Amino acid sequence: MMHMEIPTQHEQPGRPLIEVDDVWKAFGATKALNGVNLQVQAGRTHALVGRNGAGKSTLVSTMTGLVVPDKGQILFDGEPAPSVRTPKKWQEKVACVYQHRRLVPQLSVAENLLLNNFPVHGSRITWKDVYSQADAMLGAWGIDVDPRKEASSLSVEDAQLVEIVRALSGGSRFVILDEPTAQLVSSGIRRLFKELLRLQEAGVTFLYISHHLDEIEELCQDVTVLRNGRVVATAPVEDMPQDKIVAAMVGDAQYASVDRRRENSVLAHHGGVPAIHLDKVKVEELEEPVTLSVAPGEVLGIAGHAGSGSRHLAASLVGLVPLVSGRVLLGGKPANVSTPARAIAAGIGYVPEDRHREGYVPMLSIEDNIATSVLPRLGRWGFVKPQERRRLASNLSQELDVACSSTDQAVGSLSGGNQQKVVLARAMASRPEVLILVHPTAGVDVASKDTLFDAIERERQRGVAVIIVSDEVDELRGCDRVLAFMRGRHVKSFGSTWEAREIVAAMEGVEEHV
Known part of the structure; x- marks a missing residue:
């Protein structure tokens, strides 16, 4: 591999490389x-830290020229940021590397590095120069990767x-990770x-966004x-121990969950047989197997950020991710959940995290989306009874207060809140015994x-076992128990009463301060 002298960038001593100066941004009423x-x-x-919804993504968008602030400005080395109409000038100032890879998988490393900037001779790409x-x-x-x-x-x-x-090839020496x-x-x-240290x-400067406080340290x-869109603390890392960062992230927010006594009563009422039991279940993103039970009428929270294994675990219970080992029991009996259709037939309803990509078909009607998972139940001999499908969609739309002109309206034309109601309605359509909800x-x-x-809550009262997977404390407030996951492991369990800082600290890996 050829080696070149590492480029440097000259800044005036003491002057920030990048400065966000009194920046405000609103999206409608938000x-x-x-x-x-x-x-x-x-x-x-x-490091830039904060809970989901704190404003990190919007701040990054203003710092990379994707969003224009309503008020305030961005400065690079003391100079105002270029116009958002000049993306190449922004690339000379700042670059962002996101957690999901943005390389074109079918192309080589060299082609990805020089995309839209290939060396040509006449009208032909000179591949020798591309690789060189x-x-x-x-x-x-000093990156040792075969181009x-x-x-x-x-x-x-x-x-x-x-x-x-x-x-860095765009000229910037400031990278957001x-x-x-x-x-x-x-x-x-x-x-x-x-x-990164090298x-x-x-001479490269990084803004590092992470939920893992040990990495920041x-x-x-x-x-x-x-x-909540405000800077509440800035300091050298040595002056901000992990428990202090957690306290700043959470503020005064505290949530106590519902009384756990109801869990004991439903277990006794159903003879102690769990609605769902995971027996040493192992999936790819988990470092160790998981064993847990959820009673009929119990709400279990699984708290964990992306990469904690919590979402992969949920997906494995509905056939979206294969089980490496272990088994799933429903009502005390082994269940086949190897495909979504089999999971639905076994009695599991599912709400995915990303409703836009996985939750609904935007061009189809409310009626079609809700009925998708239960079509075989709405008729005989392969024929669906239109009146049954319409009755199902109408009842669930009313129960969930879906704001629409009729159930013939396309789901893509609804507001985000009403789209999510349709996704939950589809999960409820099969009258499941277990509901698995990811960031619902x-x-x-x-x-x-x-x-x-x-x-x-109505489903819980009906005796449905509910599993809520989320890294949002507010979504876990109604849980009887909460299990915290971090980097593929179950790290801590909480009963019916907890404070937000305890859940956040466990997800961030600050167990010794909980």
Whole structure:
């Protein structure tokens, strides 16, 4: 591999490389950023932390030229940021590497690095120069990756390093890393950190966004905490121990869950047989098997960020992710949940985290979406009775207060809250004995959120076992128990009464301060 001298960037001593100056941003009635001030010094790694909805994504969008602030400004090395109409000038100032890889998997590393900027001779791409330039780009930053390798074959950490090199190739020496370890195992994290520290020594400045406070303590020099669109703390990492960061993230929020005595009563009423029991269930993202039971009429919360294994565990119970080992019992009997159809037939309803990609078909009507999972039950000999389908959709739409002109209306034309109601209605259509809900109120308004919670409570009263998977404390407030997951392991259990800081601390890995 060719090697080049690592490029440097000259900044005036003491002047921030990037400065967010009194930035405000609202989306309709939602105030995402409220007078945010942030300074990132050159050659340092600055952590940005906060719970979901704190404003991190909006702040990053303003710092990368994707969103124009309503008020305030972004400064690079003391100069105002370029116009959002000049993306190439932004690329010279800042780059962002997201947790989900954005390389084109079918192309080589070299092709991804030089995409839209291939060296040509006449009208033909000169492949010798493509690989030579890519080799030089990787070598300039000491990244040992074969430029001829197909991107799809890269490890997660190699893919992220290639994306960092691509980001730096635009001229910027300031890189925003958004949850870079979410998909990494421990060995990958160690390697990534080693490379990031070396790049920092070479003059690269990082804004590091992570839910894992141990990473921030190890890698970062400064930390800023966002809460409700405001900066509530900024300090050197050495002055902000993990429990202090958690306290700043949570503020005064405290939630006590419902009385756990109801759990004991429903268990006794059903003879002590769990509605669902996981017997040493192991899936790819879990470091160790999980054994747990949920009683009829009990609500179990599983708290964990992306990469904790919580979402993979939920997906494995409805046939979206294969079980590596273990078994699932429903009503005390082994159940086949290897496909979504079999999971539905066995008595499991499911609400996915991303309703737009997995929850509904936007062009189809409310009626069609709700009936999708239960069509064989709405007729005989392969024929669906239209009146039965219409009655089902009408009843569930009324129960969930779906605001629509009729059940013939396309789901894609509904508001986000009403779309989510339709997704829950589809899960309820089969009258399941177990409901698995992943982040069930994501991106919905307060009124819709209350309606969804009311519907979940009615299902619980009907004797349905409910599992809520979320990293939002507010979504876990009605749970009888909460199990916290982190990096593929169940790390802590909570009963019916807890404080928000305890759940957040467990998800962040700050167990010793809980």
